[in-house]
Amino acid sequence: MKHLIDPTDLSLEETNDIIALAEDIIANRRKYAECCRGRKLATLFYEPSTRTRLSFTSAMMELGGNVIGFSDAKNSSVSKGETVQDTVRVINCFADIIAMRHSIEGAPLAATEVSRTPIINAGDGSHSHPTQTLTDLLTIKRELGHLDNLTIGFCGDLKFGRTVHSLIKAMSRYENVKVILIAPPELRLPSYIKTEVCDKCGIDYREVSDMESVMPELDILYMTRVQKERFLDEEEFDRVKDCFVLDAKKLAAAKSKMAVLHPLPRVNEILQEVDADPRAAYFRQVENGKFVRMALMLRLLEWAENDPTPSTSAFEGAVSEGHVCSNARCISNLEPVKPLFRESQTEPGVYRCVYCEAKAR
Numbered sequence: 001m002k003h004l005i006d007p008t009d010l011s012l013e014e015t016n017d018i019i020a021l022a023e024d025i026i027a028n029r030r031k032y033a034e035c036c037r038g039r040k041l042a043t044l045f046y047e048p049s050t051r052t053r054l055s056f057t058s059a060m061m062e063l064g065g066n067v068i069g070f071s072d073a074k075n076s077s078v079s080k081g082e083t084v085q086d087t088v089r090v091i092n093c094f095a096d097i098i099a100m101r102h103s104i105e106g107a108p109l110a111a112t113e114v115s116r117t118p119i120i121n122a123g124d125g126s127h128s129h130p131t132q133t134l135t136d137l138l139t140i141k142r143e144l145g146h147l148d149n150l151t152i153g154f155c156g157d158l159k160f161g162r163t164v165h166s167l168i169k170a171m172s173r174y175e176n177v178k179v180i181l182i183a184p185p186e187l188r189l190p191s192y193i194k195t196e197v198c199d200k201c202g203i204d205y206r207e208v209s210d211m212e213s214v215m216p217e218l219d220i221l222y223m224t225r226v227q228k229e230r231f232l233d234e235e236e237f238d239r240v241k242d243c244f245v246l247d248a249k250k251l252a253a254a255k256s257k258m259a260v261l262h263p264l265p266r267v268n269e270i271l272q273e274v275d276a277d278p279r280a281a282y283f284r285q286v287e288n289g290k291f292v293r294m295a296l297m298l299r300l301l302e303w304a305e306n307d308p309t310p311s312t313s314a315f316e317g318a319v320s321e322g323h324v325c326s327n328a329r330c331i332s333n334l335e336p337v338k339p340l341f342r343e344s345q346t347e348p349g350v351y352r353c354v355y356c357e358a359k360a361r
């Protein structure tokens with residue numbers, strides 16, 4: 001049985017298979033309308049995220065299945081102090097597959113230790129959000145027709161944006177992908193992503209501080225929100241903010257087949273005048289999210305049926321003695337799960353938490 005906790009839990013072949021299945025679902029909606037008849041998805045949303053929950057819900061409904069769950073921990077027995085693992089043991093009696101959203105990092109992985117049904121991480125804190133990454137991949141595939149030989153510009157908050165980190169990681173598995181990082185100095189991509197992902201996978205990348213100079217090169221422009229709170233100095237924010245706002249004038253220099261993506265919600269980093277441009281793909285991206293979740297749930301249910309043995313590969317070879325996770329928002333510091341660590345492959349002597357990837361202390 002397989003779970004999806006991090007985008008890299010799926011091999012490149014499995015990822016491509018899910019994208020191809022999503023495209024087949026789009027082309028043949030009727031064929032899939034009864035595929036999950038009698039099946040139940042449980043959406044365990046410990047923190048509210050209405051759009052992600054509705055995307056999962058409508059995905060399961062389009063497959064003919066049903067949905068149970070909660071949209072806020074206040075309305076569940078969690079408010080009585082039940083652990084994530086106990087909640088999952090209970091939900092296993094009611095549902096065939098679980099989508100979990102949690103503010104505690106590593107909570108979905110901890111759930112896989114006890115679960116008898118596949119678990120999908122629907123976002124755990126600032127750690128991982130693999131169905132957003134699958135959504136982005138499907139959108140790029142549909143807009144451009146391929147996932148290799150692309151130049152992708154990431155614009156905005158590259159420091160804290162987990163969708164950006166995950167997508168760079170996912171794109172590093174395709175041939176001849178170039179990355180241009182467009183960000184103010186305060187919000188540049190963290191150096192460990194540069195060394196562990198870009199350098200290790202041989203991704204060609206460069207950093208620039210405005211989008212206009214690179215616009216004609218891009219096949220994809222991935223926009224993110226630049227939040228005022230991220231700046232120590234408000235004047236600095238006011239000085240740089242317009243460099244990271246997409247308007248019709250800047251877009252005029254782009255290729256005619258370029259696509260603009262955004263994980264949404266957008267605030268003002270893409271002006272409304274851009275929405276009518278055929279290159280604005282961010283609302284199509286939302287719909288792709290539903291189709292890719294349909295494909296993902298179909299495959300996870302199929303794999304669980306063929307091999308119901310719970311997978312323990314995430315915990316194999318991990319050690320627990322003498323380490324504590326340095327992340328206060330990690331499940332291993334907040335619930336009674338056994339802390340587990342693995343030595344980093346790129347930093348000898350450094351142990352990283354199995355649940356949230358933070359360093360041990």
Ligand SMILES: [Zn+2]
Binds near residue numbers: 106325327330357358
């Ligand atoms: Zn941790």
